[in-house]
Amino acid sequence: MLELGPEPGSPEYAAWMKEKAGETPRPLRSIRCQPVKTVPPHHAPVRMASGGDIAEIFGDPAEKGNFVIGYTREQGHPVCIDLEKFVQRSAGVFGATGTGKSFLTRILLAGLMHHNRASVLVFDMHNEYGFNDTASDTGLRVIGLKTKFSSRVRIVGLGAGAAIRNNTPDFNLEIAMSDITAADIELLTGELNLRETTPTVLHALVKSFGGHWFRQFKEMNREEVEIEDEKGKIRRVPHPESVAAWANDNGVNVVAAEGLHDKLRRLFDKPYIVEKPAADSLGQMIDSLENGKHVILSFGNFETDLDYLFVSNLLTRKIRDAWERNTNSFRSTGKDEPRQLVIVVEEAHKLLNREMAGQTAFATIAREMRKYYVTLLIIDQRPSQIYDEVMSQLGTRISGWLGDEDDIHAVLSGLAGREALRGMLARLQPKEEVLLLGWGVPMPLPVKSRRYDDNFWRELFGAGGKKDEAQIMKELGY
Numbered sequence: 001m002l003e004l005g006p007e008p009g010s011p012e013y014a015a016w017m018k019e020k021a022g023e024t025p026r027p028l029r030s031i032r033c034q035p036v037k038t039v040p041p042h043h044a045p046v047r048m049a050s051g052g053d054i055a056e057i058f059g060d061p062a063e064k065g066n067f068v069i070g071y072t073r074e075q076g077h078p079v080c081i082d083l084e085k086f087v088q089r090s091a092g093v094f095g096a097t098g099t100g101k102s103f104l105t106r107i108l109l110a111g112l113m114h115h116n117r118a119s120v121l122v123f124d125m126h127n128e129y130g131f132n133d134t135a136s137d138t139g140l141r142v143i144g145l146k147t148k149f150s151s152r153v154r155i156v157g158l159g160a161g162a163a164i165r166n167n168t169p170d171f172n173l174e175i176a177m178s179d180i181t182a183a184d185i186e187l188l189t190g191e192l193n194l195r196e197t198t199p200t201v202l203h204a205l206v207k208s209f210g211g212h213w214f215r216q217f218k219e220m221n222r223e224e225v226e227i228e229d230e231k232g233k234i235r236r237v238p239h240p241e242s243v244a245a246w247a248n249d250n251g252v253n254v255v256a257a258e259g260l261h262d263k264l265r266r267l268f269d270k271p272y273i274v275e276k277p278a279a280d281s282l283g284q285m286i287d288s289l290e291n292g293k294h295v296i297l298s299f300g301n302f303e304t305d306l307d308y309l310f311v312s313n314l315l316t317r318k319i320r321d322a323w324e325r326n327t328n329s330f331r332s333t334g335k336d337e338p339r340q341l342v343i344v345v346e347e348a349h350k351l352l353n354r355e356m357a358g359q360t361a362f363a364t365i366a367r368e369m370r371k372y373y374v375t376l377l378i379i380d381q382r383p384s385q386i387y388d389e390v391m392s393q394l395g396t397r398i399s400g401w402l403g404d405e406d407d408i409h410a411v412l413s414g415l416a417g418r419e420a421l422r423g424m425l426a427r428l429q430p431k432e433e434v435l436l437l438g439w440g441v442p443m444p445l446p447v448k449s450r451r452y453d454d455n456f457w458r459e460l461f462g463a464g465g466k467k468d469e470a471q472i473m474k475e476l477g478y
């Protein structure tokens with residue numbers, strides 16, 4: 001429903017605007033759009049929405065910050081999302097496999113990068129977003145974000161000497177053993193099948209070795225040595241540098257300690273965890289993000305869930321700490337407002353499921369919203385496996401077709417009018433269509449999703465834009 005107000009230009013109109021807008025100037029549409037409370041009266045005239053109507057509600061594509069995400073289904077009028085609003089709360093892109101989540105995410109990220117009001121950090125588990133790629137179904141080339149935003153996007157490869165699709169990343173990420181905390185291990189409980197004794201052992205390790213616990217534990221052996229006791233009898237006892245010897249000395253159950261030692265071997269063997277990283281790559285990443293650059297972390301060949309969970313959570317914890325510090329310093333000094341940051345996670349249910357939700361840094365971010373200038377963009381095909389408390393916090397939700405009732409239910413959690421929305425979701429085309437919903441959009445609307453192709457880039461950079469020109473020349477073979 002739109003409130004029209006008094007005649008524009010009249011003194012009443014100015015007064016009405018002032019009353020509606022309050023102190024902070026807001027776009028007209030956010031003042032006038034109101035939820036529908038009644039059905040229209042009998043014989044009310046009905047007409048199709050025009051492009052102007054859509055622009056009035058969703059924003060004018062010509063205005064900065066309004067980003068075309070798709071087109072109305074029947075008439076193809078462009079539908080915008082407000083990027084400023086989009087980054088203020090965590091958001092989600094959902095849909096069954098093959099419905100176009102990754103493509104739509106590329107479009108959104110390109111919009112955010114072009115708009116340049118937030119830094120973006122992508123945990124790129126399948127090496128999709130940085131360098132150019134080939135679409136698995138059509139065999140067509142898919143432009144990577146690095147190609148278009150070369151100076152503003154840093155591609156970080158996990159592990160020394162990592163190559164991503166035969167490309168060299170801007171720098172490599174190694175993780176210092178001293179950065180690993182007990183909590184980082186505890187959240188791998190499911191993945192490493194850790195026992196309930198783990199927290200006790202970890203606690204004792206940290207007590208014994210402080211920040212060096214990981215290295216010390218890794219270096220312990222499992223050997224025994226023979227010693228002769230007073231009566232001249234030979235006995236086998238734990239080697240002084242063994243796990244058992246440490247456990248005995250510290251009142252820790254030997255079986256529990258050795259069990260954990262066995263299970264952590266999968267981490268001990270990771271080549272990207274080193275005693276001393278060749279460069280402060282973590283610091284470099286944070287620095288890039290603070291200074292308005294975007295970082296795409298490519299996992300390269302480290303594509304297991306263990307790598308993904310461990311690395312993304314550790315980094316997110318560190319980054320969130322940095323942003324919390326920056327925010328607190330900004331609050332007390334009023335100087336250097338932190339840069340808004342959007343963290344993008346694919347297969348989010350692996351990090352935000354019910355079991356992990358209490359422990360991961362991601363859940364903290366989803367819960368506290370934008371308090372520290374950090375929000376999430378989560379991408380998932382199984383939203384029902386994401387903790388519902390996280391789901392209901394999501395502002396903007398963009399969902400493609402979903403086949404599963406539970407998934408549909410999850411995408412709609414916390415929203416009003418779920419029955420009608422459920423119908424809209426169920427009737428989407430399996431490809432190329434998405435439903436926009438949530439707090440970030442003025443009303444739910446199914447749209448044909450924008451195509452990610454050469455035309456997209458031409459429109460984004462504007463005809464005659466410098467980059468665009470270079471691109472056209474290249475395509476023409478000059």
Ligand SMILES: Nc1ncnc2c1ncn2[C@@H]1O[C@H](COP(=O)(O)OP(=O)(O)OP(=O)(O)O)[C@@H](O)[C@H]1O
Binds near residue numbers: 096100101450
């Ligand atoms: N906006 C788009 N522009 C161009 N092509 C698209 C778009 N959306 C989807 N496609 C086509 O659909 C295919 C599947 O899309 P995509 O890889 O994004 O699916 P997905 O939802 O990420 O799947 P998965 O869950 O398996 O990762 C693409 O390879 C592409 O050919």
Ligand SMILES: [Mg+2]
Binds near residue numbers: 101102103
């Ligand atoms: Mg995908």
